Each structure stands twice: as C-alpha cells, then as structure tokens.
Amino acid sequence: MSGRVLCISTIPFRFHSISKLPSYPSSNSRLWFCGNPNVIGMEEQGFLQASEAVVADTDLLKKKLEAMRLSGPQKLQVIADFDATLTRYWIDGRRGQSSHGLLKQGNPDYDDKREELYKYYHPLEYSPTISIEEKTKLMEEWWGKSHSLLIEGGLTFDAIKQSVADATIAFREGVVELFELLEERNVPVLIFSAGLADIIEEVLRQKLHRSFKNIRIVSNRMVFDDNGCLVSFKGKTIHSLNKNEHALDMAAPLHDQLGDVNGATNDSASVRKRTNVLLLGDHIGDLGMSDGLNYDTRISVGFLNDNIENSLDSYRNAFDIVYLNDASMLGVVKLVHQLFPVGGI
Numbered sequence: 001m002s003g004r005v006l007c008i009s010t011i012p013f014r015f016h017s018i019s020k021l022p023s024y025p026s027s028n029s030r031l032w033f034c035g036n037p038n039v040i041g042m043e044e045q046g047f048l049q050a051s052e053a054v055v056a057d058t059d060l061l062k063k064k065l066e067a068m069r070l071s072g073p074q075k076l077q078v079i080a081d082f083d084a085t086l087t088r089y090w091i092d093g094r095r096g097q098s099s100h101g102l103l104k105q106g107n108p109d110y111d112d113k114r115e116e117l118y119k120y121y122h123p124l125e126y127s128p129t130i131s132i133e134e135k136t137k138l139m140e141e142w143w144g145k146s147h148s149l150l151i152e153g154g155l156t157f158d159a160i161k162q163s164v165a166d167a168t169i170a171f172r173e174g175v176v177e178l179f180e181l182l183e184e185r186n187v188p189v190l191i192f193s194a195g196l197a198d199i200i201e202e203v204l205r206q207k208l209h210r211s212f213k214n215i216r217i218v219s220n221r222m223v224f225d226d227n228g229c230l231v232s233f234k235g236k237t238i239h240s241l242n243k244n245e246h247a248l249d250m251a252a253p254l255h256d257q258l259g260d261v262n263g264a265t266n267d268s269a270s271v272r273k274r275t276n277v278l279l280l281g282d283h284i285g286d287l288g289m290s291d292g293l294n295y296d297t298r299i300s301v302g303f304l305n306d307n308i309e310n311s312l313d314s315y316r317n318a319f320d321i322v323y324l325n326d327a328s329m330l331g332v333v334k335l336v337h338q339l340f341p342v343g344g345i
Contacts, residue, residue, distance in 0.1 A: 052324035053331060056316040064320065065339065067297040068276050073185040073340045077274040079289050082193040082200055082219075084282040088170050089305035089326040095168075099203060100195035102167035103150075103160065110153030114146055125240060132241070139239040143194075147220070147233055155222075155230040157198070164202045171207055174329030181336050183214045188271055192289045193219040194240040218243065244291040280332065284318045301332055 055061055068076065080086055083098040090096060104111055121142040124130060130138070182189055189212070193200055197219035204211075221234040275296040279289060282303040290298055302319030304311055305326045315322045323331055 052327060054312065054316045054322040054324065055320070057320070061299070061320050064297050064299050068278075068299065069339050071276055071297070073187050075274055076185075076187050076276045076278060076340075077271055078182060078187060078189045078278045078280070079293075080189060080191050080280040081282060081286045081289065082191050083195065084305055085280050085286070085303055086171055086175055086191070086329075087203075088172050089282070089303075091168050091170050096170065097168045098195065099169070099193060099199045102163050102169055103155075103196070103199060104163045104166070105150060105153050105155040106159045106162075107153040110149050113149050113153075117142060117146055117149075136239075136241050139241050140237060143220075143237050143239045147237070151230050151232070157224050157228040157230075160199055160202055161206075164199065164206050167203075169203060169207070172327075172329040174331075174333050176208060177333045178329050178336065179208075179212045179215065181333060183212050185336075185340055187214060188274065189215045190271075191215060191217050191219070192243045192286075193217070194238055194243055195219055197221040240285070243286075244289050278332075278336075281319075284314060287318060299335075301335075303327060 083100075084096070087099075088096050121138060124138050125135060127135075179189065191200065197217040198221065200217055200219060204215075218238065220238050222230050223232045223234055225231050272294070275294070277290050277293065277295045277298040279287065279298055279300045280303070281287065281289065281300070282305060284302075286302075287300055299321070300319045302315050302322045303326070304315045304322050304324050308324060312322070312324075321331075321335075
C-alpha cells in the first residue's frame with residue numbers, strides 16, 4: 001500500500017470527517033479518491049466518478065488495469081457475491097432482505113425454527129474467539145439443520161415464488177447494464193451465494209424479467225418432485241466459509257433454469273482458461289471466492305454499505321476499489337467500458 005494517502009473530493013474533505021457520513025443512501029453523493037491521482041490520471045476515470053469511491057494504492061491499480069486491458073475480454077471472468085453486492089443494502093430506508101432471509105415456507109412453525117437457528121449460529125460465524133476450523137464445522141451444522149427444516153416443513157416452489165414477490169429486495173442500479181455489457185463481450189459471470197440458487201434465480205426472474213447466457217449460479221440447489229415439493233439438495237453444501245471450493249464443479253448456467261435453450265453450455269474448462277478476475281463483494285471474506293482459481297490478475301471491488309467509520313480502513317486495505325454508502329453498480333459498468341471499449345473488442 002502507498003505510504004502516503006491523498007484524498008481529493010468534489011467538496012473539501014478530510015478523513016476525520018468520516019464519522020459524519022450517513023450509513024444509508026444519500027442523495028448528496030460525493031466522490032472520494034485515495035492515493036495519488038496523477039500516477040495514472042485516475043481523475044479522468046469515469047468509474048471513480050459514479051459515486052463515492054476509495055482507492056488506496058493507485059500504482060497497483062494502474063498495473064492491474066493495464067494487464068487486463070492488454071489481455072482483452074477473452075481472458076476475463078467476473079465473480080460476484082449476490083446479497084448486498086448485486087442487491088441493494090437499503091431499500092426505501094429499510095434494510096433489504098437477503099435471498100435466504102426472504103424465504104417463507106408457508107409453515108410459520110418452521111419459519112420460527114429457522115429463525116432460532118439464525119439467532120444461535122450467526123453470532124458464532126463472526127466470533128473472534130472461534131477458530132476457522134471450528135467455525136467451518138458450525139456452519140456445516142447450521143446449513144444442514146436449516147436445509148432439513150425446509151424439507152421437513154414441506155417447502156414448495158410456489159412458496160419460493162410468493163416469498164420473492166413479497167420480499168424487500170432489489171438490484172443495484174446498473175446491474176442490468178453490467179450483465180448486458182459482459183454478455184456482449186462474452187465474459188462469464190459466476191454469482192456466488194451461500195444461500196439458495198433457486199431463490200436467486202427467482203429473484204432474477206421477477207426483478208429483471210430476462211435471462212443472460214453468460215451467468216452461472218454457484219449456490220445450494222434444490223430438488224423438487226413432480227408436485228413442486230422440496231425433497232433434497234444437490235451436491236455438496238455451500239456455506240459462508242467454503243463458497244470458493246466448489247466454484248466450477250457446481251456452477252450451473254442460469255439459462256438451464258429459465259428455459260433459454262440457445263444459451264452457452266456449462267463449460268468449466270473455458271472458465272479455467274480465463275486468468276483475469278473482476279471480483280465484486282460486500283464483505284472482506286468475499287475475497288476468498290477466487291481462491292480456487294489460478295488467476296494472473298484480479299481487480300477486487302468492495303461495496304461498503306454500512307458501519308463505514310469502523311470498516312473503511314480495513315476495506316480500503318483489502319479491496320482495490322471501495323464504493324461507499326450502498327453505491328450503484330454504475331462505477332463498475334464504466335470500469336468495464338473503459339477496459340474494453342466497443343472499438344477494442
């Protein structure tokens with residue numbers, strides 16, 4: 001990291017003013033830039049003008065941008081977390097729901113039982129005194145119990161559709177534009193989630209009303225019987241601490257579920273040949289999503305949605321670019337545009 005941090009802004013700004021930042025979307029968006037903008041002329045880069053943004057090491061970012069640009073879109077893949085990354089953190093002043101948290105299985109007793117599991121295990125997931133090995137066991141235990149309750153409680157696909165229809169969940173502005181841009185450039189997108197693939201696909205279906213042939217879901221996938229009742233789960237369990245382990249062998253093309261017979265096939269080999277990664281996440285732990293891949297260059301983009309005063313330092317030291325206050329996805333759209341302009345494809 002650069003030893004000296006310089007910030008420029010559209011208004012006078014100093015780091016000690018961070019404590020006065022709102023922890024919800026503000027209509028008075030400000031641009032923050034950390035690092036020396038003269039190193040790469042970053043003040044001209046549109047992806048840092050779309051919303052509040054922080055870059056700590058401009059030298060390193062310049063090298064990564066140039067490497068990706070020279071390699072071209074044929075070497076790029078995008079890895080994105082789902083909840084609070086592709087989706088908004090705040091919706092109309094309320095905390096948006098996660099893809100797992102929105103589920104109502106039509107049986108209040110079982111909904112309550114899953115909520116009790118959450119209250120018990122969630123604090124353990126973030127406990128600083130529990131080793132990663134022990135946490136992994138606890139997460140496997142939590143996901144296993146939760147999945148069993150979904151089956152035992154008689155979850156139906158109709159309940160999933162209704163849950164999504166009733167949910168407080170929405171995509172960030174610019175997500176559709178990003179998906180379209182990447183599809184035009186034949187760049188695969190792996191959406192990672194420790195939640196449920198069937199719910200994510202239903203959110204995509206109801207909120208975006210279209211399919212994308214380059215999108216694959218890496219998440220827990222359900223098996224329903226002929227009556228639409230959940231009977232089992234496919235493959236290994238993906239929880240919050242092992243999202244990277246099964247990226248390629250469990251990734252399923254979105255079009256398979258949405259009926260797009262002309263979409264691309266699930267070719268893991270082609271993904272492995274893409275040695276540049278654009279990673280999108282809202283948690284430092286999301287950086288591990290690319291651990292299973294042998295990449296040459298990775299540009300990591302973090303969305304710091306809340307608790308900025310306490311988290312900004314760790315985020316800007318972890319991610320190449322950090323967008324603040326539940327920012328839109330338009331900055332990432334402009335980044336891809338500038339990496340691979342239409343004339344350069």
